[in-house]
Amino acid sequence: MLSTNALSRLARVTLTGAIVIIAFVSFWHLYNATIPTAYAASGSSIRTNLSEQSIPNVAHYVYIIKDPSCELVFNFSDALSVYAAWHFWHPDAIYLHTNAPEESINRAREGLSGQWSRLIFDIPGLQAKHVSVRTHARNGVAINLIEHKSDFFRVQAIREFGGVYIDFDVHPLRDVQVLRESGFQAIGGGQLGGQLNSGAFMSKKGSKLINLWAEDMHKAYDGGWTTHSNDVITRLGEQLVADPGEMLIMEREAFAPGSWNDVDCINLFGVHNETTSDLEHMDLEAHLPSFDINSPEISPSWATDWSRTYLLHAFKPQRSGVSVYGFNRITPKYVLERRSNFARAVYPIARILHDRGLLGLNDSH
Numbered sequence: 001m002l003s004t005n006a007l008s009r010l011a012r013v014t015l016t017g018a019i020v021i022i023a024f025v026s027f028w029h030l031y032n033a034t035i036p037t038a039y040a041a042s043g044s045s046i047r048t049n050l051s052e053q054s055i056p057n058v059a060h061y062v063y064i065i066k067d068p069s070c071e072l073v074f075n076f077s078d079a080l081s082v083y084a085a086w087h088f089w090h091p092d093a094i095y096l097h098t099n100a101p102e103e104s105i106n107r108a109r110e111g112l113s114g115q116w117s118r119l120i121f122d123i124p125g126l127q128a129k130h131v132s133v134r135t136h137a138r139n140g141v142a143i144n145l146i147e148h149k150s151d152f153f154r155v156q157a158i159r160e161f162g163g164v165y166i167d168f169d170v171h172p173l174r175d176v177q178v179l180r181e182s183g184f185q186a187i188g189g190g191q192l193g194g195q196l197n198s199g200a201f202m203s204k205k206g207s208k209l210i211n212l213w214a215e216d217m218h219k220a221y222d223g224g225w226t227t228h229s230n231d232v233i234t235r236l237g238e239q240l241v242a243d244p245g246e247m248l249i250m251e252r253e254a255f256a257p258g259s260w261n262d263v264d265c266i267n268l269f270g271v272h273n274e275t276t277s278d279l280e281h282m283d284l285e286a287h288l289p290s291f292d293i294n295s296p297e298i299s300p301s302w303a304t305d306w307s308r309t310y311l312l313h314a315f316k317p318q319r320s321g322v323s324v325y326g327f328n329r330i331t332p333k334y335v336l337e338r339r340s341n342f343a344r345a346v347y348p349i350a351r352i353l354h355d356r357g358l359l360g361l362n363d364s365h
Contacts, residue, residue, distance in 0.1 A: 055180040055187070055202050058163030059085045059094045062150045064133055065104075072100045072108040072117060076365050077169065077314075077330040079116040084172040084349045086123050089164075094126040097157050099133045119358055129157075137221035137228070144223070151198065151229045152217065159214045162205030170200045170255075171312045171346050179310065184248040186210060188237050189255025189311070191230075192264070196237050196249065197256045198229040200311045208246050212236050256313040257304075265317035267304070268342045271326030275300050277337040278347075279361070288336060288351045291344075304341040312345050329365035336361065 061082065065072065086094060098105070104113070105128045111118035120126065133149050136142050143149055154165050164176060179187055179202065186203035188196040203210045213236055217228040240247035258264040281289045299305075306312070317324050327340070335343045335350040353359045 053181075053183065055164070055184075055204050056162040057089060057091050057177070057180060058161060059089060059091045060154065060157050060161070060163050060165040061094070061096050061168060062131075062154050062157065062165075063096060063098045063100070063168070064131075064146050064149050064153070065098070065100050066146060068099065068101050068104075070100075070104070071113040072098065072104045073113050074108075074117045074120050074168075075330070076116050076332060076359075076363070079119045079353075080330075080335075080346050080349055081166065081168050081171050082120050082123055082126070083353065084346070085164075085166070086125065087349060087352065088172050088175045089177070090175075091125060091163075094123065095157065095161065095163075096120075096126060096128045097131045097153055098128060099131050100128075102130075115363065119353075131157075138218035139221060141221050141223060143221070148221075148223075148228070154198075155210065155214050155217060158201070158203050159206060159210045162203060162207075164202040165200070166311060167199040167313070169314050169316055171314060171349075173306055173309050173312055173345060176202070176310050179248075179250075182248065183245055185246050186237075186240070187248045187250065188233060189250040190252040191256040191313070192252070192259035192261070194234075195226070195230045196234045197313060198226070198233055199313050200255045201233065208243065209233070209236055209240055250310075251308070253308040255309075255311045257306075257309050258313065258315055260315040260317075260320040260322075262317075262320075262322045265315065265320070265322040266324050268314060269317060269324045269327045269340055271324075271334075271339050272300065272302055273326065273339065275302075275339050277339060279333070279337055288354055290351070291338070291347055302341075303344060306345050309345075312342075314342055331365045332359045332363050333361050 059082075063072070063074075082094065085091065100108075105121075107113050108117040109121040121128075131153050134143050134152050137152070143152065158165050164180070166172070185207035186201070186209035188201045188209075191197040213232055216232050216236065220232050221228040237247050237249055241249060258268045278289055278291075317327070327334070330342070332350060332354070334340070335346055336354065338344050338347050350359070354361075
């Protein structure tokens with residue numbers, strides 16, 4: 001039986017403990033009432049707030065045709081790009097901005113314009129958005145080249161919707177979520193020569209960069225190849241880097257590690273016949289070996305490490321008149337053999353398409 005003194009000490013200890021607990025609870029409620037809402041919110045709310053602050057997870061492509069009566073025809077390389085964007089990014093939408101009439105779009109969707117056009121239109125979330133193509137910049141200069149018409153509309157599309165714009169010869173190699181959610185309003189990447197590349201960029205709807213670019217490109221346009229595009233985004237982007245959170249410029253390897261010159265084209269597309277074709281590793285059930293850009297395999301000495309590349313802008317040698325030995329077109333067989341740096345980069349997507357029965361080894365480009 002406890003003595004009177006023991007009972008007294010126990011009562012004091014119990015009272016002290018109760019006071020501590022009450023104080024702690026009171027402090028906790030006060031803390032929760034005073035800290036910023038974002039920190040006190042649930043995980044779901046935090047993700048919502050982050051999403052609202054991020055560049056939208058929407059992919060944009062632009063395809064302008066010269067003659068509205070033409071078919072909307074895509075090639076295998078185009079399909080690789082769009083499917084990679086869907087596979088790696090899980091976008092909320094993929095917008096194909098085009099001046100093609102509804103009849104042409106329907107024919108492409110139904111497979112009447114080739115297998116790659118149908119594959120693209122079968123990708124979940126892809127939406128065709130009709131555009132009216134400009135004939136003149138606002139300074140009165142005529143816009144004659146299809147590429148320049150595309151330049152104007154890509155900027156307009158990102159200004160209106162926000163998201164990630166890429167040309168059809170830009171191939172996603174991994175997710176860009178970490179970039180979209182970095183807190184920057186706009187992101188661009190360098191290319192050969194130090195300019196920013198206008199074939200791959202991302203921005204929030206109505207960012208400073210995209211608003212200024214949309215206006216300044218009309219003032220700068222003179223018919224030159226990049227006076228309204230690369231020249232303008234480079235000037236504005238470099239200025240906005242000094243404005244906290246407005247502009248992030250990625251190193252060249254991130255978006256455009258290659259270029260249009262002969263050395264880079266040969267390095268990217270050149271076929272190394274001394275290397276065994278990976279088609280020889282196909283098993284009896286026609287399953288292709290699994291590789292990705294981070295695979296621990298022993299790489300050949302000529303292979304490029306794509307670890308620093310989010311988007312591979314694969315400038316096609318035909319556009320710049322470069323002849324690449326052993327290379328003619330980007331075909332399924334060319335990619336699945338993995339005998340070039342381009343093939344090694346995009347092989348994971350081609351393998352998925354093959355395993356899902358969406359391409360055959362002897363399909364054309």
